[in-house]
Amino acid sequence: MHRFAKPSVFLKFTAPILPWLSALTVILIAAxxxxxxxxxxxxxxxxxxxxxxxIHVPAAWMGLFCYVGMAICGAMSxxxxxxxxxxxxxxxxxxxxxxxxxxxxxxxxxxEPMWGTWWVWDARLTSMLILLFLYLGYMALVNAFDDPxxxxxxxxxxxxxxxxxxxxxxxxxxxxxxxxxxxxxxxxDGPAVDPSMQVPLALMILGFTCYYFVVLILRVRLELNExxxxxxxxxxxFEDPETPAxxxxxxxxxxxxxxxxx
Amino acid sequence: xxxxxxxxxYGGYIWASYGVTALAMIVLLIATLRGLRSSRIEREQLxxxxxxxxxxxxxxxxxVS
Numbered sequence: 001m002h003r004f005a006k007p008s009v010f011l012k013f014t015a016p017i018l019p020w021l022s023a024l025t026v027i028l029i030a031a032x033x034x035x036x037x038x039x040x041x042x043x044x045x046x047x048x049x050x051x052x053x054x055i056h057v058p059a060a061w062m063g064l065f066c067y068v069g070m071a072i073c074g075a076m077s078x079x080x081x082x083x084x085x086x087x088x089x090x091x092x093x094x095x096x097x098x099x100x101x102x103x104x105x106x107x108x109x110x111x112e113p114m115w116g117t118w119w120v121w122d123a124r125l126t127s128m129l130i131l132l133f134l135y136l137g138y139m140a141l142v143n144a145f146d147d148p149x150x151x152x153x154x155x156x157x158x159x160x161x162x163x164x165x166x167x168x169x170x171x172x173x174x175x176x177x178x179x180x181x182x183x184x185x186x187x188x189d190g191p192a193v194d195p196s197m198q199v200p201l202a203l204m205i206l207g208f209t210c211y212y213f214v215v216l217i218l219r220v221r222l223e224l225n226e227x228x229x230x231x232x233x234x235x236x237x238f239e240d241p242e243t244p245a246x247x248x249x250x251x252x253x254x255x256x257x258x259x260x261x262x
Numbered sequence: 263x264x265x266x267x268x269x270x271x272y273g274g275y276i277w278a279s280y281g282v283t284a285l286a287m288i289v290l291l292i293a294t295l296r297g298l299r300s301s302r303i304e305r306e307q308l309x310x311x312x313x314x315x316x317x318x319x320x321x322x323x324x325x326v327s
Binding site for chain 1: 266269270271272273275276278279280282283286287290291294295297298301302304305308309312
């Protein structure tokens with residue numbers, strides 16, 4: 001397990017996977033779009049608005065899935081001090097936040113014609129909004145420190161504490177019987193959705209999941225570049241003015257020099 | 263065709279949902295790719311400077327993207 005935690009190993013493994021994964025993402029989402037917009041029947045009660053389900057449910061799934069991934073990476077980063085675990089958690093947060101926001105927006109657009117309201121303080125909606133705030137809080141926190149090490153500790157702790165919200169989101173519809181309908185896909189006695197609607201749902205869920213892994217690989221590479229740049233700057237090799245130092249680095253240096261003079 | 267776009271009168275809600283989702287996913291991907299490109303360029307510049315200053319050191323630098 002530890003062997004796979006080296007950034008260089010991650011890069012070597014993911015390089016050949018990336019093009020295939022990208023292609024798979026495009027194929028799955030294209031097929032999912034065809035089935036959700038054209039190939040699937042209208043609902044007997046909701047008419048065409050059931051088509052919103054094919055992006056609303058996968059977005060909700062991704063919001064929770066990414067958070068669980070982020071919390072696991074956070075735990076690994078705290079326990080084993082793996083830089084790669086921390087990098088994966090950081091790379092996951094924007095994707096999870098995006099999907100959580102999309103879940104709330106599409107839910108609103110579905111709620112207005114079907115329930116007659118854009119928003120209610122229902123347990124499911126509120127816990128999902130809290131999930132979005134947890135993502136945003138995590139992103140703000142990890143970037144608030146000059147030292148990535150400290151940022152990752154604080155962020156991982158937040159991700160872990162916030163993980164208690166995931167089961168709350170999942171079971172909120174059973175615990176508080178408010179407006180949002182109960183589970184219809186992941187249930188004890190099998191899905192309650194018609195097979196003709198399960199096809200586009202499954203395609204979209206898989207497509208979104210593959211999209212997440214594509215973005216994850218790219219964002220991990222980005223983060224590794226950033227860390228390498230940082231390490232090079234801090235190595236003291238670039239102290240003359242003609243080398244391009246970012247504004248942040250210059251500010252950091254200035255702060256350092258001021259402290260040294262005191 | 264217009265029937266397809268009107269979606270039984272709910273077209274506005276449905277297309278808004280699909281549109282905002284497509285937009286968000288594409289923006290996130292493009293932002294990631296652009297960030298990756300600029301970080302790679304900056305890293306390569308720094309490593310080139312490092313190489314030119316330390317010609318005797320031929321340690322292989324890590325290849326990222």
